[in-house]
Amino acid sequence: MHLQHIIQQMAFFAAVIVCLHACSKAKDYNEPISGDKTKPGVVTNIRVANFNGGSYITYDLPKSGNVLYVKAEYVINGQTGKKRQTKSSYYSDSITVEGFAEKKEYEVKLTTVTRSNVESDAVTVKVFPDTPVYRLVAKTIRIQPDFGGLNVQTTNVNKKPVGAIVLYKPEGADKYAIYEQRFSDFESMGFSTRGFDTLPKQFAVYITDQWGNNSDTVYQTIRPLFEKELDKSKFFGNELPSDGKIGFGWSLSNLWNGNTGGTGWHTVQQNVPLPIVCTFGLGVSAKLSRFVLFGRSGYEYAHGNPKVFSIWGSDNPAPADAVLPVFAEEGTVLGDWVNMGNYQWPGPPSGAPPTAPTATDRAFFNKGMEFNVPFTAPRTRFIRLAVSESWSGATFAHAMEITFYGNTN
Structure with missing residues (x-):
């Protein structure tokens, strides 16, 4: 035991010497290593x-x-x-x-x-650099009316970071001011800016890059499209054979009963194939603009709350069942159904891990999350909510309330 103790001490002191040597080297690295003041040659x-x-x-x-x-x-x-x-x-x-x-x-x-x-x-x-990326992207700016505002689309084939800056000049104002900013390095960037009535509005868009270069500004007068909340009293369940089985005495109709607490839609906790799906009718044919989804309080960023999901729609008066894939591109048609959007619920805004959200993260979660429906999505009478991944990775899902906005005219 005495010999073993001596060996342990020697190992400890050796480690200390190595550490001191390494620390000394690190310190020396930040100081002039050479006293040579000779002027160097050129490249x-x-x-x-x-x-x-x-x-x-x-x-x-x-x-x-x-x-x-x-x-x-x-x-x-x-x-x-x-x-x-x-x-x-x-x-x-x-x-x-x-x-x-x-x-x-x-x-x-x-x-x-x-x-x-x-x-x-x-x-x-x-x-002699070639045309900067922000100028190339600026040439692709497309502005069009959207529900309650405008929709901006750009193409960035180089996939370099750029920002799209939306300007707005209120009636009676002397100049434009920044209303919204979006940054992306994706090949395609598309977003909607909302919050306006249907009267003509003056907007402008320009592209910027990470070095502060700005493109020429594109000006356009936009008449936003009319948008309203869809009447939930017209919604109805339309269960299809491939839908997830509901358990625990919960009900699909709880998704539109106006109550984000209590009980909602909850499938059985069984080992079943993904995605977990529910199907319901809107009672009208609508061009959707956006929706707000509420997860289950008390299980923020956990349990069966949706993390990755998609929305499928059908304008057929009696759409047939179709087994939905875990993932499909937007616009994919499968029988009577079309993929109207793929979504991911963002993680805790504080940056904390989902397993340990802060009180602010939980409050943010429980306000519900708004998602845009692509402007290119067709009209629909029926909705399928397909959960591909829950926050716990389980093969069941739950949600409390869903609210849709759009135009039924």
């Missing part, structure tokens, strides 16, 4: 490859042994004079410069910097 053999909004610059490093990095300094916007600086370590033979506002020639100054923070003479390189 040579420079080659340029341009891309949308930027350029790759490749070079040969000087023979100096104490070069730490290469620095690029350049103006990205000639109108504003905005500058950027990019660095690349001595392990690399290239540097990327990006964020340029236009497709034109720009100058980039390259400087080598030593471990003693001594800079070389600057070498000027001319680059």
